[in-house]
Amino acid sequence: MKLLFVADPLEQFKIYKDTTFAMMREAARRGHDLAACEPRQLRWERGGRVSAQVRDIALTGNERDWFVVRGTRDAALADFDAVLMRKDPPFDSEYFYATHLLEQAEREGGRVFNRPRALRDHPEKLAIMEFPEFIGPTLITREAQDIRRFHEEHQDIILKPLDGMGGTGIFRVGPNGMNLGSIIETLNQGGNQSVMVQKFLPQIAEGDKRVLIIGGKPVPFCLARIPQGNEVRGNLAAGGLGVARPLSARDQEIGEALGPILQQRGLLLAGVDVIGECITEINVTSPTCFQEIQQQTGCDVATLFVDALEQELKKLKTLLRL
Structure with missing residues (x-):
């Protein structure tokens, strides 16, 4: 397959923890071709298709210079087998406009994950209000x-x-x-x-748990991000300590309840944040924690993701033939 990753600049990746890199590594291991661009490189000209200046890349296996550019070219997004939108927040006006360009690429036959409309329809904090039985x-x-x-x-x-x-x-x-x-x-x-x-929620002392949902199913391990010192925030970016754990019964219940709903709406991957027994956010733009969970438990989350991506693409191709 030919995969296009729409992401932040590759040169800024911290590959020891980056989830998009983990996706790329597993896809490359299976022989899929990789390309990348930034949202600013998306364009749509009158009479044409949505395209981008993309870089075809190969992974080197090195930690420092982790990729090489095989070539740079103009390419229509619909010509890729899948486009993975992995731009980090904030969800600002430019991100919003990018989803409209990606949605046009869908109308041209492109396959975008997560679906652009689903990204717009699920603001990561507001989305929890749809599930009052699971929130505080x-x-x-x-x-x-x-x-x-x-x-x-x-x-x-x-x-x-x-x-x-x-x-x-x-x-x-x-x-x-x-x-x-x-x-x-x-x-x-x-x-x-x-x-x-x-x-x-005082249970934050036990961690703000990231429950990953892939292809409508919860990953069996979560990453509990535990606040350090006097900090109230468990976010890894705010200095939280990430500890992988098996899902609790409540985590599993949440994942099984939300998973099919999110998948049906075009969210192949979501990260549900849980404190105690309550959902606090539903992350859909570029959920992370793949590598932390794999390193601590051996559960290869990137493999689960690429499996789900391949299955979804097979399903779409079958529907097109009908």
Whole structure:
């Protein structure tokens, strides 16, 4: 197969932990051809197909210079067997426009994973609100008075921006309400920005678990990201310690409930974040943790992913022949 990865610059990859690299390595091991481009290289000209300036690459097996460029060319996205959208957040206007270009490539016969429309329809924090039976007390609002009421009711709360990533912009406010006004002003920008407010879950001390769902099925191990020191955030980018664990009964229940729904919507891969027994986010843009889980448990998550990708492509080809 010919695979195109739409991602951040390859030169910036930290291959010892990068999930996109793990996908590439497993695909290359199976003999698939690899190409890569950045979202900024996507283009659509009148009368033509969505295309990009792509680099055909080969993996070297070296840690430092981990890839070589075999050639650079213009290519229509629909000419690849699969296009994998792996651009990291933030989900800003340029990411939004990229999904529209990718959706046009789908109309031209391209096969994009995760599907562009599904990426747009599942904002990673808002998406949890569809599953109230699996989440803790949560509020989405711009209004300061709503946040104050929520704090008065639940006493210990977490506030975060809807477009944050890696734990950026997350605040905890305890029963004394210290700095709540200032935090509200910082996050809601005078009522111009929506804020997510959640009841603080003390189980964060045991880790913010990343439950991966591939092809509608939960991976049997999760990565618990445990806050260090006085930090309230477990995100690896914020210094959290990643510890792989088998799924709990509740994790399995969540994965089995959400998996078929997400798969049906075109989300081949999703990362569901769970604290205690509650979902806190559903990550769909470029879920990670493949390598950390494999290194600690031996569960080859990249193999599970490429298996699911190949099965999905076979299914699509069968449907086209009907």
